[in-house]
Amino acid sequence: MAVIRIGIVGHGNLGRGVEAAVSKNPDMALAGIFTRRPPHTITPRDAATPVHTMDDLLAHKDAIDVLILCGGSKEDLPRQSPELVASFNIVDSFDTHARIPEHFAAVDAPARASKHAAVISAGWDPGMFSINRVLGEALLPDGATYTFWGDGLSQGHSDAVRKLPGVANAVQYTRPIKDAVERVRSGTRPVLSTREKHQRDCFVVLEPGADADQVREAIVAMPHYFDEYDTSVTFITAEELARDHAAMPHGGFVIRSGNTSDTQSQVIEYSLKLDSNPEFTASVLVAYARAVYRLHAMGHYGAHTVFDVAPGLLSPKSAEALRAELL
């Protein structure tokens, strides 16, 4: 079995998750971690894993089969993915849904020109949830698709609360509303408002002297983030936040319900219950790194998404073994 040599760019929660995921896949090895921070400040899971500065990345080109980009969608990936795909096969988790077509085009051109393969926007949403939205529509064209998120910690909404004046720290949990989920599961295709689908619960540590009522008002009225939801705000101490809210659980459901004829309705549900959002996202990135390695070997250059990757390419098993064991 050829070992696929993985490079990690960025060592936040997602990069650490990729380290863990690579260690679970015997057909993969970690070539190195590349960081903008001083390398000696990074502690890899396995002390033997080399840590380098980003400036040294190109010097390791021949030792890396696929680079997994673990930066953020706002600042890092729009710049890094197009730049690095000129020298490497890459996987990223670009998750700004509205800007995916633009990101795809920005990666596709340099990837084709340099004969590299890329999968962009891998993870679980976008990613596995997206696959299930496409399959749901294709299998039940006369139907409706519902995506619910949670119970889970939302990084973007937590950040939005943290930036408010008077807030020292905060976390925000997104929770699907059970009654809405049950109505969708029943196959009746309900029309649901934003407020009916999810609620948002915030746990906030105030700055000394901050006005709790003012902070609460600023949160619940925040446009796009909170104003369309029922939002609870609970004030806690820094100690409580550290003790009770350090985990990063998440998950959710994609439900497609539809009719195959007038009287026969069918319900498809895909659900995730994740102890660790970054570790699961990282596991998806690593499986797609295997696919990228194979796409490149087959001469399928350019940008791809999860929609373009056959399921078998994610597995370490051969097509023959998959047919015999798992079909």
Place this chain on the structure above:
Amino acid sequence: MAVIRIGIVGHGNLGRGVEAAVSKNPDMALAGIFTRRPPHTITPRDAATPVHTMDDLLAHKDAIDVLILCGGSKEDLPRQSPELVASFNIVDSFDTHARIPEHFAAVDAPARASKHAAVISAGWDPGMFSINRVLGEALLPDGATYTFWGDGLSQGHSDAVRKLPGVANAVQYTRPIKDAVERVRSGTRPVLSTREKHQRDCFVVLEPGADADQVREAIVAMPHYFDEYDTSVTFITAEELARDHAAMPHGGFVIRSGNTSDTQSQVIEYSLKLDSNPEFTASVLVAYARAVYRLHAMGHYGAHTVFDVAPGLLSPKSAEALRAELL
């Protein structure tokens, strides 16, 4: 939009389901139904759909883009799929898991030789469940996969009961055992015996004068089919059978639970709740017919399985539209 012209071979429950499914897909049209029965005995859903004998199939070669084979896995498909793929692109739902490698090889050679594309063993198990078994393993390599079936009517087990002396008619329902499902969902990776996972409930109409106790004994002791399960047998009248047991519901779950690190466990679940097993299976076949049409157009000849087909190929939408709308 090019219209994909579908031919249906065989007009049982599955063939009727394909008729219904094609009518839900505006990019498809029904070229004809082909049957071994006298064509005038067939009543298609849409009276305008032509019905022909199997003997006329080759004469309609130029009017059919993809042939959907709706026969059984025991007698029909092992013979029909290899024979018909020499003249047509085909999709079948061959579901004898143990003989899939053999069937694949038997279809692959004539498909390549005649430059046709085939997808074999499409449906939900094998099919959508298989995809989820492969994805589950690939995303959570340190884990365990569980497949549960039901609540649903099992055709094979119903047939086995019907063949017993003293039985006039019968249906058998497979039911997952709730406690086992909950243990699996909790992520603890329990080891479960066959008896702990499913129970089997039979509803039997006796022949006049048959001995109920003897029939019950013959059922519960039947090797492979019932002896490893807790089986209930309820005797009912022919009228009750016709009134209460005419539907063909089915469904089930594929659950993968695994660890991405020592302390973090993750659970993926795919579930189906089907009013009509044959209509849903037919909907899957029709979506894969679209993929076969495209595989053929791309020059990807030979046999394929659901593992070889990228999700985007199942959708009528373009890759650009999928990225913009569903990723």
